[in-house]
Amino acid sequence: MSDEFPLQQNPVEQNRAALWPYLLAGVAFGFVAVRSEIVSWYRIYEMFHFASFHMYGVIGSAVLTGALSLWVLRRWGYSLRPPEPGRYRYALGGLAFGLGWGLVGACPGPIYALLGSGVAGALVVFLGALLGTYLYGLLQRWLPH
Amino acid sequence: MDGLSQPWPWYVAGPLIGLFVPLLLILGRRRFGISSSLRHLCAALGSRAPFFRYDWRAERWNLAFVLGIFLGGFGAGVLLPNSAPLELNPSVVASLQRLGLFPDGGLWPRELFALEALKNPKVFLFLLLGGMLIGFGARWAAGCTSGHSITGLSALQWPSLLATLGFFGGGLLSAHLLLPWFLSGLR
Numbered sequence: 367m368s369d370e371f372p373l374q375q376n377p378v379e380q381n382r383a384a385l386w387p388y389l390l391a392g393v394a395f396g397f398v399a400v401r402s403e404i405v406s407w408y409r410i411y412e413m414f415h416f417a418s419f420h421m422y423g424v425i426g427s428a429v430l431t432g433a434l435s436l437w438v439l440r441r442w443g444y445s446l447r448p449p450e451p452g453r454y455r456y457a458l459g460g461l462a463f464g465l466g467w468g469l470v471g472a473c474p475g476p477i478y479a480l481l482g483s484g485v486a487g488a489l490v491v492f493l494g495a496l497l498g499t500y501l502y503g504l505l506q507r508w509l510p511h
Numbered sequence: 512m513d514g515l516s517q518p519w520p521w522y523v524a525g526p527l528i529g530l531f532v533p534l535l536l537i538l539g540r541r542r543f544g545i546s547s548s549l550r551h552l553c554a555a556l557g558s559r560a561p562f563f564r565y566d567w568r569a570e571r572w573n574l575a576f577v578l579g580i581f582l583g584g585f586g587a588g589v590l591l592p593n594s595a596p597l598e599l600n601p602s603v604v605a606s607l608q609r610l611g612l613f614p615d616g617g618l619w620p621r622e623l624f625a626l627e628a629l630k631n632p633k634v635f636l637f638l639l640l641g642g643m644l645i646g647f648g649a650r651w652a653a654g655c656t657s658g659h660s661i662t663g664l665s666a667l668q669w670p671s672l673l674a675t676l677g678f679f680g681g682g683l684l685s686a687h688l689l690l691p692w693f694l695s696g697l698r
Binding site: 385386388389390391392393395396397399401402403404405406407409411412413414415417418419424425427428429430432435436438439446447450452453455456457460461462463464465467468470472474475478479480481484486487488490491493495496498499500501503504506509511 | 655663680
């Protein structure tokens, strides 16, 4: 039904215990996100004004680390699914996402971390993001992909 | 302990974040991505549209992951907060002051994110609209910064480059044109 990345089906019956590693991985991610200040509205503003190397350094070294890891993991048969075909969805959807990112200075990961930090405004952003996701689900048929 | 509470430089944070790509792949052949959780939440809340009719329970790992991010944010933001104030480029501070924002060393502007600020309906709508664009755009583009700008670029998938260019282009437009316009309207 969806032309999203095909949702992965885990052949192993998922039980609650199997979720613990993901929860712990998330805790680590949230911790790093706050400590490295990438959850900061100001850091995003700085990035879009080319006034600091911080965000470029974080994203650049993350991609480099990810790419090297994937290159190594390929030997053991690990790979990522190919993306869905399409051009408009990536360009236009990306643009819409960027417009929001430039305003509220947080992408989805930081939104969850800021919620956990007790930032009141993050709750409004989160509700907006849920609403936007729902809206996409309703309008999907009429949007170019 | 000092190193744990001091803000971390990019060359520590970036590689750590990049490691989530292999970590989730090894844990269960999962693709590191965060915005899909918003779709799963809509599905779990019972949205009827076809886009949300799928077995979201098979994707519970993603919900566990973002619950973890929430808890990690609590740990690093409330229990053991950053021990040094946020330091900004003086030129940025000056441009922010012209927009009516006065950085105080915290991670986010109180003028936009504090509870008192939300009493202003314009601020509330500003945050809601920004969030909606993020949620809408992330699903349209089938991913956000984690799924495309980190995971997709790591895997050299060109649609992720296109999406990342969109994220950045949109952010530039927003930060330079929309944001000043919104903030001037708040005063």
